[in-house]
Amino acid sequence: MAVQLPMSEVDVLIVGAGPAGLMMANWMSRYGIKTRIVDKRGTKIFNGQADGLQCRTLEIFDSFGFGHRAWSESNHMLEICLWNPDSSGVIRRSDRIPDTIPGISRFQQVVLHQGRIERFFLDSIESQSNIRVERGVMPIQLELDESLAEDPEAYPITVTLKHLSEAEATPDQGNGQVANGLFRSNLSSDDTQELLQRISLDDKANTLEVVKAKYMLGADGARSWVRGQLGLQLDGSSTDYVWGVLDIIPITDFPDIRMRCAIHSASSGSVMVIPRENKLVRLYIQLTTTEKDGDQKGAKVDRSTITPEVILQSAQRILHPYKISYEYCDWWTAYQIGQRVGTCFSARERIFLAGDAIHTHSPKAGQGMNVSLQDTYNLGWKIASVVKGIADRSILKTYQSERRRIAQDLIEFDHKFSRLFSGRPAKDIMDNEGISIKAFKEAFEKGNMFASGIAVNYGTSMIVAKEGDAVEQGDGLDVSATDKTLRVISQQSLATSLKVGMRTPSFKVLNQSDARPWHFQELLQSDGRWRVVIFAGDVSVPEQRAKMWRLGERLAAPGSFLQRYTVSGARYDSVFDLLTVHAAPRIETSIFDFHEVFRPFDPHQGWDYWKIYVDDQSYHEGHGQIYRNYGIDPAVGCAVIIRPDQYVSYVGTVDDYDALDRFFSSFMTPASQRPADQTSRSTRKLANGST
């Protein structure tokens, strides 16, 4: 085009405002990164699309301050009931399993409409930044200047955005009938032209603009335009199992309709029952079992044969002799199971893919939104840290090294789970082709750990200081520190249950100054900071106290990492939140027993009372026993580094200051060497434990 288009610069451009894109924008809001997020759809609202929320996802929501909203609005699932045919072919409850493994998290798995979750993100982003989702906007041209990829000051990405008219951003839907989910299903054609009719687009409609960006995220779904532009592929296959989904208020005499149920009938197929909020129940029902050829698009089912009535009738056959019907249907859809994962998650660590854009799988495992969210929960703080000049670009490789394995695990889990679920139940122990109750139950129980999101264990890298080979554990990428002399290895034995590479489990600790109990995770808010947590042990013992003072002297000394990586004039806890959890009796201890660096003084606000905690009995909420639960000896203690996303980076001895310094030196950029424009803004609000 000869016409000069309007042009602007942005640090991060996000394409797609589903959960993965919103999580990315949410991180950017916390770091204060100049960000735009666009979505071709004219509105966020659509029916259906309920999703299970893993324990881990709820922990993450809580770290951003909206966990309680999801917790209170959602339906909580406590128990899984397995139903199978008895010897006479009639379905019976064969087992009850806790839906969430007791003790693994403060939260349990719940179910909530995706529209609500997007609402929480939008509110969170708006409360922290000026970032707003721009709807009815889609990219139409993309260029990456690879020669600039490694230049931290450069804007190597050039994107042309088109502002759609209302008609373009509006779907051919909305006839007042029950929402038909097929337009969102993989059985429908691409829904670019089928968006919902609820928005008036602004006066930019039908105009073009050019955006130069430092980084870009393609979170634009299974048919990702960004992925297509980059020429990246997904590997995998679809199966021939076709499933129907029906969201209804059930009228039934089936006694477990408010439990999560997996029901295998003798010869009528399977149904999964997912109780939802607002009296709704979702039924996932297997519609076909015939074998067809693998990955051919031609194998897809004829949409017109699938209706709510067809799905209901299948459910009625499976649930027989129980009765089920409904007067109110909220939503329905049908899909064919497909599992695919990308081989490459980014272009030059400048343009990244996340969520459905890089891995697809069946919705039935209830993992989809969780894994997508967690992709950008992993990526967001890394990009933000690089843009702000805190961290070197080399950490960005850890996105693929950490997340591709998760996507592969998910695909594998989904594949196994779907096969077990879709298969015919074994008639007896000699029936090798059928699925045995025992195998199914075992898969369910194993799946529960995976499905909690808690089992994620990232491999060794420059930001995960553990044994092993960084290439081998890193999806084939070398994600170790560039300067090999800086490598640090954790002493896992000092905290046997605080696993390096895994998320920090949570137990209660008391604030030393006011005796208030906090879940330890509540102190690990997603505000962009690294935590250095000193488990000081029993500081009433002189040896432990001496260790703490030695460490304190080094931390407070000129040129310590607290100072080198913090912008001059800023508090060091703008980058490093230095927390202490000791194990001496609370009432015999005060914060003044600790070196000043552990309770920094502010000339306007006095001492900081929200840095030192204790493992002791509370008045109303028991004893968290965090030392015992983490496997830390109070006579020894340890120092721990926790990433901004709550994963454990390092465990070492209390007074090994040098190891801490080396760890951060391996990927952080001294404040004196950062681009000037990024150092002017504080990355955080002042921490205040009491609010």
Next chain:
Amino acid sequence: MAVQLPMSEVDVLIVGAGPAGLMMANWMSRYGIKTRIVDKRGTKIFNGQADGLQCRTLEIFDSFGFGHRAWSESNHMLEICLWNPDSSGVIRRSDRIPDTIPGISRFQQVVLHQGRIERFFLDSIESQSNIRVERGVMPIQLELDESLAEDPEAYPITVTLKHLSEAEATPDQGNGQVANGLFRSNLSSDDTQELLQRISLDDKANTLEVVKAKYMLGADGARSWVRGQLGLQLDGSSTDYVWGVLDIIPITDFPDIRMRCAIHSASSGSVMVIPRENKLVRLYIQLTTTEKDGDQKGAKVDRSTITPEVILQSAQRILHPYKISYEYCDWWTAYQIGQRVGTCFSARERIFLAGDAIHTHSPKAGQGMNVSLQDTYNLGWKIASVVKGIADRSILKTYQSERRRIAQDLIEFDHKFSRLFSGRPAKDIMDNEGISIKAFKEAFEKGNMFASGIAVNYGTSMIVAKEGDAVEQGDGLDVSATDKTLRVISQQSLATSLKVGMRTPSFKVLNQSDARPWHFQELLQSDGRWRVVIFAGDVSVPEQRAKMWRLGERLAAPGSFLQRYTVSGARYDSVFDLLTVHAAPRIETSIFDFHEVFRPFDPHQGWDYWKIYVDDQSYHEGHGQIYRNYGIDPAVGCAVIIRPDQYVSYVGTVDDYDALDRFFSSFMTPASQRPADQTSRSTRKLANGST
């Protein structure tokens, strides 16, 4: 005036939009009552005015759906530290006491700015109704036509309202300095002309209107205009103790500055430390100790001598040898302790007084807002029930019978507590004039139970079925049922710890249908309904099951109280929420083991899964042991009636249908006899435990 003023009718007119008035409006929003609430002040916002929130107040907030907001924003106080002079006259910590007695509530006492609490109420009211606070509006004339007082259809109250201009509703304040609380203190003159300058009043400014009302509430503060119009008096006295209040971010080496502290110095007076939200700490400091004459207005202190500097210097002397100073002061004030309570709480049970309008006391006990809120929490549902025609007017007498005693208890508590706190500490055991540490600690511990709000125990009346004389227990008013043959007496022995007349304690129960744990109080939302809770016992035992079926048959029979007092066509759970808590093993029980009346069927929505609960082990939250904690024998069980405000009305045998019927018959009006215009609206939203 000869000019005809605009005239309108309203069911309830509330004067004053402080906490007591807002609680009243909040109840009206839940019942759908036509209500207006006016306040002479131009804005709700003012600095300072932090208040302690009792456990009971938090329970009440939770029952309206905003407990979590107060809980998360407030500062939690866990421990009280008592400091006293040692033998050499230096202050030392002499004791630590839990601030809230462990086990009495799900919540603990917290501290939060009153402006936030008003915000929660305003949001709650707006979310449920069209009621909006009308600011800059004050009553200037009031008439009560006593001849119409007992006519349920009449509007016996006539009020002339004046809409103020901006200048009239605006205070002479706001010079950009630290907010001086004296204008809100009892040392200042009436603040009618000193309101805050933040509102533009609407175009009704300087106009008059006439409002006819069925009921009216004067919640217009210590200098209540409504009380003055009614010619009602407060009895009591003020003391000569003058206190200063300073809200600062402290810079100090005092180790307990984030604890609630009571510090008695040897000869420099006393200070109470109340840690607040946002790093603030409130200091209550005794400024004078000289004895002056009792209730004379002349005894008041010269305002001009009290400044933040004077208060700080006092604190510094008391805290010596610790140091304290500040750079940021949020608010300050000074007050003289006064305790007064009204002899009559209403005019003909048509115009009621609540909060500071009927009782005043020192702020230091942290009770003020709590008792005021709880006044109208008691009154609101009663007036709403009468206006809707559900209940007879006679229940309105129980407002005074129940609340005047609380006000008197509060005055007595405050008097004793203030004297102990203001007095000089005893030098030794022979020093009879000084206050001994032991006496002080005992008073504190006893005070803690009172100050929780949990100790309230209402006397026998038509809505509290317990032993004793209704006049004697009812502040001299006969609050028994008009028809004495309908009197019911509880069998307290069936639930030894579920005390008739007290609020329902909370323990966890599991939903039978989905195994989700709920705190029992969470089921008792303030939605205007009475609860009939059947503790069915172990229904796997035939005797218990038989009792339940007998009761179910009577409840389901034509003409049962469920039907008589429910409007034709409405679900009976619009008035009566019939809940069951059984004690058989959950996994051996289903809702279909119970008579249909306990799990009502809806043709559009199927069975109701949120009515039947079980006392059993949960997967993640332990075992609530509600039978054991309530003192109920699972082999016997009991039936319990709980008022709309969570107080226990009645405990009796499971299958004594007749007692239940008599209880409700003694004050409820059959639906067929209610005024037609009040029966058209449902009083509730459909209950849904899952949302």
